[in-house]
Each structure stands twice: as structure tokens, then as C-alpha cells.
Amino acid sequence: MRIRRLKLAGFKSFVDPAELVIEPGLTGIVGPNGCGKSNLLEAIRWVMGEASPKSLRGGGMDDVIFAGTAQRPARAFAEVALALERTHGDGATTEAEVVRRIERGAGSAYRLDGRDVRQKDVALLFADAATGAHSPALVSQGRIGAIIAARPAERRAMLEEAAGIAGLHVRRRDAEQKLRATEANLERLDQLLGEMD
């Protein structure tokens, strides 16, 4: 999977719609202090499903919405879109677009190629491609120190993500839940059959 474009509107300091084309290879963001470098990285993590406001340097999720300045009023919503190039097993590539939008006081919603999807679907899409909101490939300030100081369980999670198997844990939990529900249904069915005999 490759990120081709990042589009933002109303996200943190990016109040006006902005579009960045991300070329193949290593991408670095440079600029003066406070120009919004970290905000760009946070926008990528946010659209990938980041659920913790703290890891986006905010107190609540609404803090990602442009809060206004002396010159400009605050915005009511923020939207971030990622255009992705996905490579399939047979080597063929397709484009996909993931969008996350948040309205002040109303929470956020996700779309994948125009269809409404859940946060979980988006997180799985990235986990299967060996990336995601917590990927060590997105190197923000302080991240290298955090990786060095990580506990063994945290390192394991990073390795699992890099191997593209992080999504298997979620699927296993889902499968176990379905299995338990099916077992309960079978038990109930047995009871009913017993009552009919």
C-alpha cells in the first residue's frame, strides 16, 4: 500500500482545504517551528483511525477541528482524506480513498470509496497492509525514544504490525464472539427440541 495524496480541510492549523501529493520514496516534512509539520503527521494517523485525543496532543477529539484565531472563526468540522494505491496478490494495483470527518459535538465518521464504514474496517484495512495509526513508520517527535524504551509487549505489537498480522487478533476476537453466540444458539435449540419431544 502506498499513500498517494493527503487532503485536509479544517484539521488543526490547516483551516483551508489543502492537498499534498506524496511521491514514492522517503518523505520528510520541513518548515519553521509551529508551521504544522506535526499536524500533518497527526492528520495521517487520525484518518487511519487514531482513537486517542492525547496521542494527537488534544484533550478531546474535537480539538482536531480548527479552533479559530484572532482573524478567523473556528470551524464546525474537520475532514481528512487519504488516496491510497493498493497492491494485490497478483501484482495488480487499485486506488482507494479513505475519508474521516468529524463534526463539533457529533463525533466522527469514516468512508471508504464513498461507502460508510466503521473505524474497525479502516483500522483493519491498514493493519492488513502492515501499517496503521501507531505504525513506527510514521516517525513523529519523541517516537524514536519511545520505541527504544518500549516494553517487550509493545515491541511485539510493532513487529506484528510490520508483519501485517495485527488484524488477525481483531478477526480472532470477532470469530470467537461469533462462535460463542452460535454455541448459545445451539444450546437453546437443543432445549427447544427437548421440550418438543
Ligand code: ATP
Ligand atoms: P515544531 O517544529 O515546533 O514541532 P510543527 O511545525 O510540528 O512545530 P505543529 O505542532 O504541527 O507545528 O503545529 C502547531 C500549530 O498548530 C500551532 O500554531 C497551533 O496553534 C496550531 N494548532 C494546533 N491545533 C489547532 C487547532 N485545533 N486549531 C487551530 N490551530 C491549531
